[in-house]
Amino acid sequence: xxxxxxxxxxxxxxxxxxxxxxxxxxxxxxxxxxxxxxxxxxxxxxxxxxxxxxxxxxxxxxxxxxxxxxxxxxxxxxxxxxxxxxxxxxxxxxxxxxxxxxxxxxxxxxxxxxxxxxxxxxxxxxxxxxxxxxxxxxxxxxxxxxxxxxxxxxxxxxxxxxxxxxxxxxxxxxxxxxxxxxxxxxxxxxxxxxxxxxxxxxxxxxxxxxxxxxxxxxxxxxxxxxxxxxxxxxxxxxxxxxxxxxxxxxxxxxxxxxxxxxxxxxxxxxxxxxxxx
Amino acid sequence: xxxxxxxxxxxxxxxxxxxxxxxxxxxxxxxxxxxxxxxxxxxxxxxxxxxxxxxxxxxxxxxxxxxxxxxxxxxxxxxxxxxxxxxxxxxxxxxxxxxxxxxxxxxxxxxxxxxxxxxxxxxxxxxxxxxxxxxxxxxxxxxxxxxxxxxxxxxxxxxxxxxxxxxxxxxxxxxxxxxxxxxxxxxxxxxxxxxxxxxxxxxxxxxxxxxxxxxxxxxxxxxxxxxxxxxxxxxxxxxxxxxxxxxxxxxxxxxxxxxxxxxxxxxxxxxxxxxxxxxxxx
Numbered sequence: 001x002x003x004x005x006x007x008x009x010x011x012x013x014x015x016x017x018x019x020x021x022x023x024x025x026x027x028x029x030x031x032x033x034x035x036x037x038x039x040x041x042x043x044x045x046x047x048x049x050x051x052x053x054x055x056x057x058x059x060x061x062x063x064x065x066x067x068x069x070x071x072x073x074x075x076x077x078x079x080x081x082x083x084x085x086x087x088x089x090x091x092x093x094x095x096x097x098x099x100x101x102x103x104x105x106x107x108x109x110x111x112x113x114x115x116x117x118x119x120x121x122x123x124x125x126x127x128x129x130x131x132x133x134x135x136x137x138x139x140x141x142x143x144x145x146x147x148x149x150x151x152x153x154x155x156x157x158x159x160x161x162x163x164x165x166x167x168x169x170x171x172x173x174x175x176x177x178x179x180x181x182x183x184x185x186x187x188x189x190x191x192x193x194x195x196x197x198x199x200x201x202x203x204x205x206x207x208x209x210x211x212x213x214x215x216x217x218x219x220x221x222x223x224x225x226x227x228x229x230x231x232x233x234x235x236x237x238x239x240x241x242x243x244x245x246x247x248x249x250x251x252x253x254x255x256x257x258x259x260x261x262x263x264x265x266x267x268x269x270x271x272x273x274x275x276x277x
Numbered sequence: 278x279x280x281x282x283x284x285x286x287x288x289x290x291x292x293x294x295x296x297x298x299x300x301x302x303x304x305x306x307x308x309x310x311x312x313x314x315x316x317x318x319x320x321x322x323x324x325x326x327x328x329x330x331x332x333x334x335x336x337x338x339x340x341x342x343x344x345x346x347x348x349x350x351x352x353x354x355x356x357x358x359x360x361x362x363x364x365x366x367x368x369x370x371x372x373x374x375x376x377x378x379x380x381x382x383x384x385x386x387x388x389x390x391x392x393x394x395x396x397x398x399x400x401x402x403x404x405x406x407x408x409x410x411x412x413x414x415x416x417x418x419x420x421x422x423x424x425x426x427x428x429x430x431x432x433x434x435x436x437x438x439x440x441x442x443x444x445x446x447x448x449x450x451x452x453x454x455x456x457x458x459x460x461x462x463x464x465x466x467x468x469x470x471x472x473x474x475x476x477x478x479x480x481x482x483x484x485x486x487x488x489x490x491x492x493x494x495x496x497x498x499x500x501x502x503x504x505x506x507x508x509x510x511x512x513x514x515x516x517x518x519x520x521x522x523x524x525x526x527x528x529x530x531x532x533x534x535x536x537x538x539x540x541x542x543x544x545x546x547x548x549x550x551x552x553x554x555x556x557x558x559x
Binding site: 189231233245248266 | 413415416437439442444445448450465467468469472475485486488490491492495496500503504505507509515516520
């Protein structure tokens with residue numbers, strides 16, 4: 001109840017969370033009255049009971065949830081090193097509680113005054129996601145994600161000519177709350193929406209803009225080798241003319257060329273020889 | 278003709294049936310398989326959302342079915358089942374076989390029907406309702422898709438979905454749809470639709486996804502993008518030149534086409550458009 005100023009702060013960061021937005025609208029009026037009580041009620045939610053089975057570490061439990069199959073398990077040492085978390089405390093509300101929750105630390109005293117556990121849980125999810133974004137570009141994280149990639153945990157490319165090659169999750173923005181997760185296909189070098197709606201509220205920032213490309217940079221052997229094919233529209237077997245009003249206009253998009261054969265300006269290296277002569 | 282007349286009577290009496298037993302229609306689905314209209318039942322079955330209703334007259338005109346009798350086993354019984362004229366006294370086993378044939382036959386008739394004027398309008402309605410799903414490509418912004426085949430021969434390739442924004446084809450999301458035979462829609466359908474309704478073709482965008490590591494573009498990818506831009510500008514110039522000089526289209530087209538042909542030959546790429554294979558369907 002006391003956490004509405006923080007919730008609002010969170011809202012500014014997370015546009016996507018519609019449910020909480022509605023709650024906020026309803027109870028915005030009460031907010032000012034409650035604000036004073038907030039500092040006293042800062043600590044002490046009985047998180048370990050509510051967030052998962054006690055037998056399981058929070059991180060393992062979180063990654064095993066439905067719709068969290070894309071996540072790798074961040075190593076405890078990585079989370080415990082404060083240097084890795086630089087700057088996150090200004091993005092995530094209830095940073096300290098959320099961090100305690102992730103590390104399965106017992107919350108500090110004052111457990112009678114409980115801030116809403118679901119808010120801390122949401123913060124923990126966001127914090128974990130942002131740590132995850134940093135973790136998966138480290139050597140250890142990349143290794144984990146490469147294993148997941150090869151096991152096909154992220155699904156396959158919907159494009160027919162990519163022959164169901166595996167895809168990796170990626171975001172288009174590194175800040176949370178902007179866009180949901182997308183899938184990058186290393187063959188067509190394009191991004192797609194995940195087919196299952198369970199991933200449609202997973203934040204793209206939890207994977208970041210860098211990871212997908214770093215993965216294929218470090219493990220070039222993972223890049224699929226699929227012959228390049230472009231779809232050619234035809235009616236009764238006759239290709240549609242370029243001059244037709246609805247003729248093909250987008251074939252450049254799938255026109256892949258081996259970068260080794262191109263010079264820096266994008267011309268074919270052999271071609272430029274011809275031009276010189 | 279007899280069939281037609283009988284059919285008309287049935288159609289006119291249908292609303293009364295509906296009033297009396299609306300609930301029955303839905304609850305006793307399996308019982309009423311062969312008492313109600315087969316086509317309605319078929320279209321209502323889960324997984325058949327891509328199909329549209331083929332006009333009764335189209336099916337009854339035998340000319341439209343030319344050649345299908347060699348494609349489909351138990352052709353006449355299957356046709357009877359589709360038109361709800363099948364003898365009721367068939368044994369279970371036979372009925373299953375005929376049922377299977379009927380679906381196949383309906384699919385093949387469907388492929389022919391949807392490229393007729395009336396079929397196109399029916400499919401256009403479904404396209405507008407996004408019955409075929411939306412493009413999974415992020416930069417297509419959920420543009421509606423159309424079903425298309427990669428082969429007109431039955432039992433060869435499953436149905437794919439064509440996006441007219443990125444002009445590429447995708448696999449259906451659901452495995453139910455992914456197992457439908459492509460031949461039930463045909464290779465020509467979406468392109469025929471856009472020939473007839475060219476105003477539906479969306480403006481093409483040059484947006485593309487740019488991979489970045491820590492905000493920096495990748496050299497190899499950037500090179501490929503420049504190459505693609507070059508291809509795009511070349512083809513744009515070629516098309517504009519071709520359209521402007523319409524009376525001399527052939528001359529201009531072939532000269533620029535040849536030039537390009539040469540380029541592409543040296544590049545050794547699999548560019549699909551070849552100026553030699555021009556077919557203006559209009």
